[in-house]
Amino acid sequence: MEDQKNYLSRGTWLLVFSIIFGYAADYWFNVTLSQHLEAHQYGDYKVAYSITMLASVLVLLGGDRLAPRILSKHIAEKDNSAVSAYLACYIKRAFIISIFIISLIWFLSYFHVIHFDADGHHALSLMIVAVPIIALGALLSRVLQSAKLLAFSNLPWRVALPLLKTCAVLALAYFYIDINVELVIVAGIMIVIVIVVWQIWLLFQKNIITLTPFEPVISDKALLKQSIPMMLAMLVTLMLNQTDLLMLEWLANEHDVGHFSAANTLAHIIPVTQVTIASLFLPLIGRQLDNHPDLAKKLFNKARVITLMMTTLIGTLLWFVSDDLLKLFGTDYSDAKNALLILIPSYAITAIAAITATWLQYTGQGKQVVEFGVIAVAINVIANMLFIPKFGLTGAALATALSLSTWSLAVLLHHRLDSNDLLSSVES
Numbered sequence: 001m002e003d004q005k006n007y008l009s010r011g012t013w014l015l016v017f018s019i020i021f022g023y024a025a026d027y028w029f030n031v032t033l034s035q036h037l038e039a040h041q042y043g044d045y046k047v048a049y050s051i052t053m054l055a056s057v058l059v060l061l062g063g064d065r066l067a068p069r070i071l072s073k074h075i076a077e078k079d080n081s082a083v084s085a086y087l088a089c090y091i092k093r094a095f096i097i098s099i100f101i102i103s104l105i106w107f108l109s110y111f112h113v114i115h116f117d118a119d120g121h122h123a124l125s126l127m128i129v130a131v132p133i134i135a136l137g138a139l140l141s142r143v144l145q146s147a148k149l150l151a152f153s154n155l156p157w158r159v160a161l162p163l164l165k166t167c168a169v170l171a172l173a174y175f176y177i178d179i180n181v182e183l184v185i186v187a188g189i190m191i192v193i194v195i196v197v198w199q200i201w202l203l204f205q206k207n208i209i210t211l212t213p214f215e216p217v218i219s220d221k222a223l224l225k226q227s228i229p230m231m232l233a234m235l236v237t238l239m240l241n242q243t244d245l246l247m248l249e250w251l252a253n254e255h256d257v258g259h260f261s262a263a264n265t266l267a268h269i270i271p272v273t274q275v276t277i278a279s280l281f282l283p284l285i286g287r288q289l290d291n292h293p294d295l296a297k298k299l300f301n302k303a304r305v306i307t308l309m310m311t312t313l314i315g316t317l318l319w320f321v322s323d324d325l326l327k328l329f330g331t332d333y334s335d336a337k338n339a340l341l342i343l344i345p346s347y348a349i350t351a352i353a354a355i356t357a358t359w360l361q362y363t364g365q366g367k368q369v370v371e372f373g374v375i376a377v378a379i380n381v382i383a384n385m386l387f388i389p390k391f392g393l394t395g396a397a398l399a400t401a402l403s404l405s406t407w408s409l410a411v412l413l414h415h416r417l418d419s420n421d422l423l424s425s426v427e428s
Helices: 002-036 039-060 063-076 080-110 124-146 150-175 181-205 220-251 254-267 269-288 293-327 331-362 366-391 393-427
Strands: none
Touching: 002 039, 002 150, 002 254, 002 269, 002 293, 039 080, 039 124, 039 181, 039 220, 039 254, 063 080, 063 124, 063 220, 063 269, 080 124, 080 220, 124 150, 124 181, 124 269, 150 181, 150 269, 220 254, 220 331, 220 366, 220 393, 254 269, 254 293, 254 331, 254 393, 269 293, 269 331, 293 331, 331 366, 331 393, 366 393
């Protein structure tokens, strides 16, 4: 128990550091990028990034999401063979699926299905190459998180990556008169490779993984049965956040995509805060859930309270400085203010529901979370088709608010009803 308190104390300070400096680094990168690219190129970059992240979640089949639940106990017992078997299960599948997705995108790009300019290709055709690398980095970070090495799992991606990408953009702008989105993407991929290689080295140094022969503790089929619903839930959650960009690309002009991306980047500090808090508690919850479910539930409730407090504080601060932050992207980005003011409370509500959704997944109710997400995505698409032609950026934000609120309320209500049913069965 004392170790747990020390871990939470150290982790809380790391959490605060990660949120503040991670957001500052990501904000600086996006402002720098928007100042060195045309608005439509910045929009192309964000669309390509969104689809690449969706693909990275898909290829992992939920292996990153399940890792704290499965690996925390094995790492505590120094069973590096079980950890290696777990990684092998998901890495080999991730690379096979990645090859298929990359080939599909290149095929569509070759015939200009995803880009209507016959003289060029969408930025996605280049960024999609990063899918297996990003997926591997996400999986390795979850292993480090399961080992309670939060600084090594969190800071390289939250702080170091956007800082290094910013330096790369500035360097490219210094040496090239006309910086383009392709150069930015190549530089970003190289930085991601460096971080992934470093994390692999670290896992060997900490004796968390091994190359010696190993026998899986849990069959691949059993792991996939648990992880795929978690992947589907994560996928629909990302689609709720990213569908607007894709619909704007289709239904609005390219400048609107870039401007909405700026608003979304600023509001994204709220889901980042939720994910950072979750990364602090999930290893503890995963370790206690089987043998001490009451303690796991207390940890979950504590995580929800902290998430509520932090997202309320950060959302309020962001609301009051939203106009000033948008102007740093460029004076014409001010038209995204209404969209940002709608996104802030939407993401705040979703942050509370997201940690609850993870608890439902950990307790075998991932199917319900996916069903709620699918309904919300359908609402999002329909709302975007209705709102974007009439209201532009603001319409996209309204569609997001409607769909995210629907999903959040469904998750929270289901958890409340499930808790009441459990209480009634105990009392009877």
